Amino acid sequence: MNYKDELRIALPSKGRLREDMDKLFFEKGVTFNNSSSDRNYIGSIDGFSNVLIYFLSAKEITNRLEEGSIHLGLTGDDLIREKINNFDMKVSKELEFTFGRARLVVAVPDLWIDVVTMADLEEVSNIHRIKYSRRLRVATKYTHLTNQFFSKCGVVDYRTVVSHGSTESAPFNGFSEIITDITSTGETLKANNLRVLDDGLILESSANIFKSLTADWNKSHEDNCQEFLNKIA
Amino acid sequence: MSLQEINILLKNYFIECGFNYVELPLVYDSDIFYETSGEEIRKKMFSFIDETGKEKCLRPDLTVPTCQSFIKNQSDNDSAKLCYSGPIFRSSDSLEEHSLELNQSGVEIIFSENSLKNRFDKDVEALKLATNTLDNLNISKYKIKIGSLMFFHTFIYYLELPIRWKQRLLKHFFRRSYFESLLERINRGVGYDDQKKKVIMEEKFGSDNLENQTLIEVLQGKEVVNLGSRSAEEIAERFSQKSENIVSQDDGRRIVKLIRNFLRLNGQLSKFPELLKKFTIDSKVNFFDEAIQIMEEFVDMVSSKIDSTNIYFNNDFGHSIEFYDGIMFEIFDSSGKHKLLSGGRYDQLLKSLGSNKELSAIGFATNNNEIEKIL
Numbered sequence: 001m002n003y004k005d006e007l008r009i010a011l012p013s014k015g016r017l018r019e020d021m022d023k024l025f026f027e028k029g030v031t032f033n034n035s036s037s038d039r040n041y042i043g044s045i046d047g048f049s050n051v052l053i054y055f056l057s058a059k060e061i062t063n064r065l066e067e068g069s070i071h072l073g074l075t076g077d078d079l080i081r082e083k084i085n086n087f088d089m090k091v092s093k094e095l096e097f098t099f100g101r102a103r104l105v106v107a108v109p110d111l112w113i114d115v116v117t118m119a120d121l122e123e124v125s126n127i128h129r130i131k132y133s134r135r136l137r138v139a140t141k142y143t144h145l146t147n148q149f150f151s152k153c154g155v156v157d158y159r160t161v162v163s164h165g166s167t168e169s170a171p172f173n174g175f176s177e178i179i180t181d182i183t184s185t186g187e188t189l190k191a192n193n194l195r196v197l198d199d200g201l202i203l204e205s206s207a208n209i210f211k212s213l214t215a216d217w218n219k220s221h222e223d224n225c226q227e228f229l230n231k232i233a
Numbered sequence: 234m235s236l237q238e239i240n241i242l243l244k245n246y247f248i249e250c251g252f253n254y255v256e257l258p259l260v261y262d263s264d265i266f267y268e269t270s271g272e273e274i275r276k277k278m279f280s281f282i283d284e285t286g287k288e289k290c291l292r293p294d295l296t297v298p299t300c301q302s303f304i305k306n307q308s309d310n311d312s313a314k315l316c317y318s319g320p321i322f323r324s325s326d327s328l329e330e331h332s333l334e335l336n337q338s339g340v341e342i343i344f345s346e347n348s349l350k351n352r353f354d355k356d357v358e359a360l361k362l363a364t365n366t367l368d369n370l371n372i373s374k375y376k377i378k379i380g381s382l383m384f385f386h387t388f389i390y391y392l393e394l395p396i397r398w399k400q401r402l403l404k405h406f407f408r409r410s411y412f413e414s415l416l417e418r419i420n421r422g423v424g425y426d427d428q429k430k431k432v433i434m435e436e437k438f439g440s441d442n443l444e445n446q447t448l449i450e451v452l453q454g455k456e457v458v459n460l461g462s463r464s465a466e467e468i469a470e471r472f473s474q475k476s477e478n479i480v481s482q483d484d485g486r487r488i489v490k491l492i493r494n495f496l497r498l499n500g501q502l503s504k505f506p507e508l509l510k511k512f513t514i515d516s517k518v519n520f521f522d523e524a525i526q527i528m529e530e531f532v533d534m535v536s537s538k539i540d541s542t543n544i545y546f547n548n549d550f551g552h553s554i555e556f557y558d559g560i561m562f563e564i565f566d567s568s569g570k571h572k573l574l575s576g577g578r579y580d581q582l583l584k585s586l587g588s589n590k591e592l593s594a595i596g597f598a599t600n601n602n603e604i605e606k607i608l
Contacts, residue, residue: 109461111452113433114472123397124471126404128462133585135268147275154411156404159267171461178461193459 006052007224008215010064010073013041013055017207020099021074028232050224059083065091068214071221072228076100077205078182082142091210094229100207101184104142106149106200108178109171110193117198118153121178128177129157139163139176142202146180149202168192234608236336239370239601240318243338246369247316250362252340255315257298263288269297269556269585277323291322296556296596297582299341304588311590313343339576339598343583346593352527353534356560356578359595361538363564363574366599370608374567376543379502380550382406383559383578384524388495391520392488394480398423402492420489422482430476445473491516499547502532556582560595571603 012018025031032053034043043053054070061073066084072094080087108115115124125136136158140146143160150158161176168189170176180202183189189196209229234242248254263280270293280290292298295317303313318338340362342355349355360377367375385406389399398419405412431441438451452465460468480488494516500508506529513521535541550561559578566573576597583592 109459109463111437111455111460112463112468113437114468114475116429116433123401124463126400127467127471135271143275151273152411154405154408154414156271156273156408159271172458177463 004216005218005220006050007072007221007228008052008054008070009228010054010056010061010070012058012061012074014057017058017074017076017100020097020207024097024099025232030232045228048224048228050220051228065210065212066214068212068216071212071215071217072225073210073212074207075210076102076207078102078104078142078145078203080208080210081203082144090214091212093208094211094225095209095233097207097209100205102182102205103184104145104180104182104202104205105186105189105196106178106180106202107168107189107194107196110190110195112195115197118150118155118200121197122153122155122157125155125157135159136178137161137176138178138180139167139170140180141167141182142180145202149180153199168194234605236601236605239604239608240336240338242370243366243599243601244316244318246366247318247338247340250365252314252316255299255302255317257292257295257302257317257319259291259320260289261292261298263290265297265301265586266290266293269582270294279322279324293321293323295319295321295337295339295598296341296579297586299339299596300343300583300594301586303341303343304583304586307589311343311345311592312348314340315343316340336601337598338601339596341594341596343592343594345590351530351534353531353560355593355595356531357534357538359576359597360535360562363562363576363597364539367564367573370604372566372573372604372607375573376545376565376567376569377562378550378565379544379546379560379562380548381546381560382557384528385495385548387524388521389492392491393484394419394488395423397474398480416489416492419480419485420482422485423480427476430472445469448472491518496549499545499549502541502544502546503536505546506532556585562597566603566607571607572600573604573607574599 012021031046032043033046041055043055045051045053056064058075058079061070061075062079062083064070065073065075065080080091084090106118106121108121112124115121128134128136138146138150138158138160139162140160141163143162146160150156161170163170163175163179167179167181169192170179171194172192179194181189182205183196186196209232211225244254263278266274266278274293278290278293280288283289299315299317303310303315316339320334320336323333323335340359342359344355346352364375364377382403386403389402392399394402398415401415402412405415434443435441443451448469449465452460452469494512498505498508498512506525509521509525509528512518513525532541535544556579557577558580561575561577563575564573565571574597576595578593578595580593583594
């Protein structure tokens with residue numbers, strides 16, 4: 001068997017995304033064949049002779065799609081758009097799932113009753129800058145998407161500060177003034193006294209199968225890819 | 234002439250003209266550029282994380298580092314004439330992989346406004362030096378484009394708009410598409426939806442009609458940490474302001490038309506005051522006489538020092554870098570294809586970098602990569 005002819009697919013190794021994917025694959029009759037145990041990070045699929053499965057984190061899958069060492073990968077729009085510059089030249093979306101849904105939103109302290117829209121934020125950040133000679137800080141894991149969105153909304157007197165977790169507490173512990181964060185139901189934000197701005201939706205994301213446009217593709221890869229997509233669609 | 238030779242020649246020229254050369258590092262904390270130039274500079278910067286986890290970058294600009302070095306050694310100085318020469322690093326937006334090392338030579342004149350005999354002394358000095366610099370390179374044919382944010386400011390200041398909207402228009406003047414969307418909003422009339430305000434009060438505090446003072450007290454009654462970085466007074470005050478100062482649709486339309494007509498004005502500098510006078514008569518604007526006098530003063534001063542036949546004033550002209558706030562200028566070669574030099578006035582930058590005094594500044598930088606092409 002020629003390694004080069006194998007279609008390389010990366011799937012999430014753990015977490016909610018993995019659980020939802022397992023459920024879907026079970027329904028579609030896709031079973032993995034891991035050579036030794038469940039904890040193995042390389043496997044294959046029953047009935048597909050030329051397919052290699054790698055189990056990786058969603059973030060790593062995004063990197064590998066960009067770099068081209070895998071052909072297909074399951075990850076979220078949020079990571080693709082945040083991490084890959086000119087993403088539409090490097091990956092294409094082949095299949096969209098109903099799971100892994102999340103929204104990237106702009107949230108402010110709920111008691112800021114005068115701030116309801118991005119236009120309010122534009123003004124308040126300007127006032128903040130004049131008053132303190134400093135920019136309004138936005139804590140986020142998603143600096144790229146945040147910058148794109150704020151710039152579109154004319155908000156300029158801010159700067160992003162990178163937060164790697166518990167972003168929702170940042171406005172109340174001195175790390176930032178406001179945040180952008182991923183939310184599915186909005187409950188966590190609410191419980192933390194934050195409110196999403198009326199027009200503060202940056203991105204709606206779901207789990208998808210992406211195709212790497214930077215990987216090497218031959219006829220055998222293409223055929224296998226089509227067969228795999230038909231099976232899980 | 235090679236780039237290197239141009240860099241050296243210009244550096245020596247500025248030193249000859251009485252400027253102090255500042256030796257500047259290539260690598261900086263990224264922070265200083267985010268604070269002064271805004272997030273828009275982020276995608277153009279070459280940055281990396283150092284071993285302590287701090288973000289550093291190759292300098293994307295030389296004005297900020299020069300001013301920063303002035304402030305570090307400021308002590309009692311309230312004026313300085315500084316120059317620099319060398320590469321800056323900016324990536325381009327295009328997909329082609331030519332990322333960029335651009336060579337600039339420039340000056341920054343730092344001064345206190347109180348020390349001036351005429352308000353345009355330093356603007357004219359900078360313009361004069363800019364043209365001399367090109368003459369010194371034997372570039373004799375060029376076009377000078379001038380604009381002024383101050384002038385636009387004066388115009389906007391007199392319009393019957395809420396102060397918040399005036400500030401907004403000024404601030405976003407250079408962000409073309411957002412500026413357009415602001416005009417569109419004024420066109421439809423502006424003001425806060427009273428209904429929405431009541432809904433918010435009802436939802437949060439169980440009453441839809443709280444006076445400002447009561448609102449402050451209610452907000453103060455909440456756990457203070459939940460206000461985040463703002464005070465109860467600040468929030469309550471802005472909340473009440475939002476439903477005041479409403480501009481009707483008719484007034485909005487009239488004002489937007491006036492702004493658009495104003496921005497269309499451009500022409501030879503020497504004829505510009507006449508153009509303005511005609512504009513005020515045609516548009517029945519009666520508030521602009523003083524500004525026109527000031528413009529005449531500016532034109533006279535410039536014409537007395539520089540051959541003004543190739544100078545054009547354009548109301549709709551600006552830079553894309555955030556910190557300029559007064560006169561701005563660009564000089565092109567005679568074909569108009571190569572931007573040889575650009576500069577302007579930036580009175581707020583020094584303060585935002587931590588100056589202990591109110592100081593003004595003006596400067597310019599040559600674009601040596603472009604100059605190399607035409608020499």
